[in-house]
Amino acid sequence: MLLSLGLSVAVDVVAVGLLTWVTWQTAKDRSPPNAVPFALMSGSLLLWALLSLISEFPNAWGVGSNLAAIAQVVPVVFLPAIWLVYVLGYIGRETGFTSLRGALFVLLALPLIGAAATFEGDPTREEIRRSLASLVGTELFLLFIIYVYAAFLFLRYGWNHRRVSRTQVGIQLGAISAPYVIGGWLDGSSIIDGVTGGLLVSGVLLTVAIQRYPVLTGFPKADYVARSRVVESxxxxxxxxxxxxxxxxxxxxxxxxxxxxxxxxxxxxxxxxxxxxxxxxxxxxxxxxxxxxxxxxxxxxxxxxxxxxxxxxxxxxxxxxxxxxxxxVTDQRTREQRLSVLNRVLRHNARNKLDVILAHADHIEDDTHRAAIQNSASELASVSRKAREAEAVMTDSVSAPSTVDIAAVAHEVAATARDDYPDSSISVTAPERLQLTSYRTVVRRLMTELVENAIVHSDDPARVDIEVETTADDIPQLRIADNGPGIPDRERDLLTESSETQLEHGLGVGLWFVNWAVSQLGAELEFQSTGTTGTTVVVRFYRNRESMSQDSDGSHSR
The missing domain is CATH 3.30.450.20 (PAS domain)
Incomplete structure (x- = not known):
């Protein structure tokens, strides 16, 4: 008898030690999605083992052995439900506790509450027996259904998922089943209690599982790593x-x-x-x-x-x-468009203009032919120059952005345009300062192209109004209005559709640069009609609260 008690106590102590280690390992790091349900599961087994150990010693630690034995009902009843929560999280059906899962625990607690209520009043022994039999039968039925359902889900998932070890499935299923199966298999005549032996098996199996398999992740380990490491990076x-x-x-x-x-x-x-x-x-x-x-x-x-x-x-x-x-793909599409247009310039514009030059080369003494040669050569030189300038500016935008005062840039562009086109009327309405983080070279070239296009295509005398402002949403905005005939619908479509095809290559390099610049700056381009004649081009820059500032003095014009 003494040997049997000593062996049973030793087994209980080992089981408590193993389950304590497993619970501690899982509880100290709760970041994996399924760590909490697993820790509760091993913690329930640990509580069961502790109560089993206490029940070996009558009146030990001031707790009667009978009370400790009765208290084992708590982990016995709730362990299958915790096991189900763990399985649902592991196979990917949301980790943790939900209202429905909480209701499951309440359902399991009802028979226990009913059993306690049976002793209220002065019931007869027969009434107590029948009530307890009914409640115990209900509890066992619920436990059986929950356990079988969880085991079915776990087995099916492990067998169908190539990255889940079937050995892992067997070990975890055995760890949960051992106290129930071995406890029912070994009777009181055994050297050690069946439940005690089952808890030892649970401790050993969970120790192996936590060291060798991804038991704490929500879904198999590869899926968890993919979510937390690969996707996040x-x-x-x-x-x-x-x-x-x-x-x-x-x-x-x-x-x-x-x-x-x-x-x-x-x-x-x-x-x-x-x-x-x-x-x-x-x-x-x-x-x-x-x-x-x-x-x-x-x-x-x-x-x-x-x-x-x-x-x-x-x-x-x-x-x-x-x-x-x-x-x-903004940068990629910008590069593709840039290469497409520059290639078109070399293949189409330059080739055609050179054909004109060659066709008139034999008639150089004729004034008409000489003028045609000069005009074609000038156009070719202008196109080539703009293409080179556009390429250089877009290359500069690869570097880090800096603070740009677009109000100051507007005044600089206007001053240059007045020098180049002295007969034109160019006005600027802008605040003292309007800053944003951007690429100054690109912003300046964008304004230059829009102003030059407005002057060239305006009626004589050309009138261009440049306005720099912020919208009601504090978005920096550039408006350039002219008194010309307006931009043809086809060219507007080419600009806003961000495409360049073999058949639609009539747009100049300057306006194509406008398209590139707007895309590169993360801005928006809009065309507005100003009556029967004239067009207003609106460029809205993206908002950057940290870098954008504006003086409160308002705007001025000159």
């Missing part, structure tokens, strides 16, 4: 949405790009959180280019949509969500 913005296009998750890049935190936009419609994504196609496999407003201004993005499958079992279940990857 991507330079592309990643947003996960449900089938109603409401945001479920996003990575750090998306937060910085669109100016919000994931916690604040969960449940928000995608088109409400991402300015410019109205009506975007979210079908699986979609790849499109859209223009979106970001913290860096308006940028062009190529987005790709893919389904998020519940598992890899090949079932016909609907995907649980969709992942949208946004890749900034």
């Amino acid at each position: 991507l330079q592309e913005a990643v947003v996960v949405v449900d089938w109603e296009a409401n945001i479920l998750d996003a990575n750090v890049t998306a937060e910085g790009l669109f100016g919000w935190t994931t916690r604040n936009v969960i449940g928000t419609p995608l088109d409400a959180a991402v300015d410019g994504f109205d009506g975007g196609d979210l079908s699986a496999g979609t790849t499109e280019v859209v223009s979106l407003q970001t913290t860096k201004g308006r940028r062009q993005f190529q987005y790709t949509v893919s389904d998020v499958e519940r598992d890899t079992s090949g079932s016909d279940e609907e995907p649980v969500a969709r992942t949208i990857v946004f890749r900034d």
Whole structure:
């Protein structure tokens, strides 16, 4: 008898030691998604083992052995429910506790409350027996259903998922089952109590599991690492949405790009959180280019949509969500357009003008032919010069941006234009200072091209009004108005569509540079008619609260 008690106590002590270590290892770092349910699961087994150890010693630590034995009902009843919560989180059906899962624990507690209420009043022994039998039967039925359901989900997921070890599945399932199975298998005549032996097996198996397998992650380890390491380190913005296009998750890049935190936009419609994504196609496999407003201004993005499958079992279940990857292609598309236009200049404009020169070369003594040669050569030289200047300016924009006073730039551009076109009337309305973080060379060249285009295409005498202001939303804005016939609709379309084709190459290099500059600066370009004659070109720069400042003295003109 003494040997049996000593052995049973020793087994209890070892079980308590192992389960204490497992619980401590999981509880000290709760960052993995499924760490809390696992810690509660091992903690329940630890409580069970402690109560089992106490029950070996009558009146030990001031607690009666019978009371300790009765208290074991608590971990016995609630362990299967905690096991189910852990399994649901592990297979990807949301980690942690929800209201529905909380209701499950309440349901399990009701028979215990009913059992305690049975002793109220002065019931007969037969009434107590029948009430307890009914309540115990209900409790056992609930425990059986919960345990079997959790085991079924865990086994199916482990067998269908290639990255989950089947040995891991067996070890974890055995750790939960051991106290119940071995406790029911070994009777009181055994050297050690069956529950005690089962708790020792649980401690050993959980110790092995936590050291060798990814038991703390929500989903298999590769999925968790992919989510926490790979996705978060991507330079592309990643947003996960449900089938109603409401945001479920996003990575750090998306937060910085669109100016919000994931916690604040969960449940928000995608088109409400991402300015410019109205009506975007979210079908699986979609790849499109859209223009979106970001913290860096308006940028062009190529987005790709893919389904998020519940598992890899090949079932016909609907995907649980969709992942949208946004890749900034503004610079890429700008380079492509730049190369396309410069290539067109060399292949089309320069070639055609040289053909004219060669065709008139034999008639150089004729005044008419001589004038044609001079005009063609001048046009060719001008086009080539503008192309070189555009290329040089766009190359400068690769460096880091700096603080630019666009009011001062406007005055500089106006002064240069007055010198180059003395017969023109050029006015500037601007505040004393209006600063933003940008590329000064690009901003100046953008203004120069718009002013020169307005002067060249205006009626004599040309009148150009330059206005620098901020909108009601504190957005810096440039307005250049002229008294000319206006920009033809076809050229407007070419500018706003950001495309250059073989058939639509009539736009000058100067206005194409305007297109490049607006795109590179993250700005917006708009054309407004000013009556029967004249056009107003509006450029809205993106807002940067930290770098933008404006004097309170208002604006002045000259």
